[in-house]
Amino acid sequence: MPPILDISELRKSYSDGFEALKGVSLQIEAGEIIALLGPNGAGKTTLISTVCGITTATSGTVAVGGYDIIRDFRAARSMIGLVPQEINLEPFEKVINTVRFSRGLFGRAPDDAALERILRQLSLWDKRNNQIRELSGGMKRRVLIAKALSHEPRLLFLDEPTAGVDVELRKDMWEIVEGLKADGVTIVLTTHYIEEAEAIADRVGVIAKGELLLVEDKESLMARMGQKQLDVQLSEPLADVPKALHKYNLTLCDNNRTLTYSYDTRAERTGITKLLSDVSAAGLVLRDVVTRQSSLEDIFVGLVHDDKEGAQ
Numbered sequence: 157m158p159p160i161l162d163i164s165e166l167r168k169s170y171s172d173g174f175e176a177l178k179g180v181s182l183q184i185e186a187g188e189i190i191a192l193l194g195p196n197g198a199g200k201t202t203l204i205s206t207v208c209g210i211t212t213a214t215s216g217t218v219a220v221g222g223y224d225i226i227r228d229f230r231a232a233r234s235m236i237g238l239v240p241q242e243i244n245l246e247p248f249e250k251v252i253n254t255v256r257f258s259r260g261l262f263g264r265a266p267d268d269a270a271l272e273r274i275l276r277q278l279s280l281w282d283k284r285n286n287q288i289r290e291l292s293g294g295m296k297r298r299v300l301i302a303k304a305l306s307h308e309p310r311l312l313f314l315d316e317p318t319a320g321v322d323v324e325l326r327k328d329m330w331e332i333v334e335g336l337k338a339d340g341v342t343i344v345l346t347t348h349y350i351e352e353a354e355a356i357a358d359r360v361g362v363i364a365k366g367e368l369l370l371v372e373d374k375e376s377l378m379a380r381m382g383q384k385q386l387d388v389q390l391s392e393p394l395a396d397v398p399k400a401l402h403k404y405n406l407t408l409c410d411n412n413r414t415l416t417y418s419y420d421t422r423a424e425r426t427g428i429t430k431l432l433s434d435v436s437a438a439g440l441v442l443r444d445v446v447t448r449q450s451s452l453e454d455i456f457v458g459l460v461h462d463d464k465e466g467a468q
């Protein structure tokens with residue numbers, strides 16, 4: 157089966173000459189949830205807008221379900237649902253009419269049973285006859301999702317679905333996303349929240365300054381997070397790592413006052429006990445011992461930081 161989304165060498169320069177996408181390639185298989193992480197201005201919205209036909213690419217290609225987004229615009233667009241960052245709803249319209257209208261925009265035949273299913277899934281059925289202005293912020297966000305799902309797309313883009321919402325609502329949103337995945341909808345979401353990617357994504361992509369720096373299975377990222385560091389702080393600085401400790405691959409940092417040891421938390425033996433006894437046998441005096449876990453956040457900050465340095 158071809159990927160549901162196939163982005164190849166996508167570039168976008170805005171009219172002022174700013175290059176917001178610098179050759180992004182990404183393939184997404186049907187049924188997965190992929191989270192795109194990136195700082196402000198990284199190009200996430202530009203990427204989504206280009207795939208959805210709101211912005212035109214400068215070069216490169218995008219195919220959705222095998223349909224080219226330029227040549228087969230209608231077929232490609234009908235497979236996509238977009239939940240935008242901003243709430244752009246008509247305050248005096250009823251929920252049901254808002255969703256019905258969206259379906260019509262895609263030229264889909266009216267199907268109240270399909271709309272009922274969508275509204276029930278989003279716990280909006282009881283509110284179907286309420287005007288938008290009578291809903292809470294969280295409910296309005298659900299209406300945005302209902303609108304995006306109204307023409308029953310196979311690929312759903314969620315642009316920062318939980319920006320500025322409280323923890324409770326964020327968890328609700330994650331449940332909704334899981335439910336959509338169970339229905340076979342492929343989901344691409346952008347987020348600033350690393351814990352959001354950790355909680356729901358199958359794959360994580362990191363984007364910065366218009367470049368996709370990494371796309372990786374969350375599980376293998378998690379495996380990398382299994383790495384921990386032990387900092388052995390010494391009372392006196394060392395000139396060098398003593399020979400007897402070479403087998404531990406230690407690094408000397410903090411003005412030669414700290415020895416850092418990396419180990420795998422999931423390994424049967426971490427080697428910590430032996431290391432500490434060898435440290436003391438080598439005549440070194442400990443001041444303190446600290447452990448640190450490398451997290452997705454470290455990986456993310458490291459990548460984005462390296463990219464910034466590289467750009468200078």
Ligand SMILES: Nc1ncnc2c1ncn2[C@@H]1O[C@H](COP(=O)(O)OP(=O)(O)OP(=O)(O)O)[C@@H](O)[C@H]1O
Binds near residue numbers: 203
């Ligand atoms: N219409 C435009 N004209 C010129 N530059 C633009 C335009 N739209 C976006 N940009 C620039 O392109 C870059 C990428 O913007 P984009 O909105 O895609 O980032 P983002 O990753 O979605 O950021 P955020 O997380 O803040 O939403 C930014 O530097 C932005 O200023």
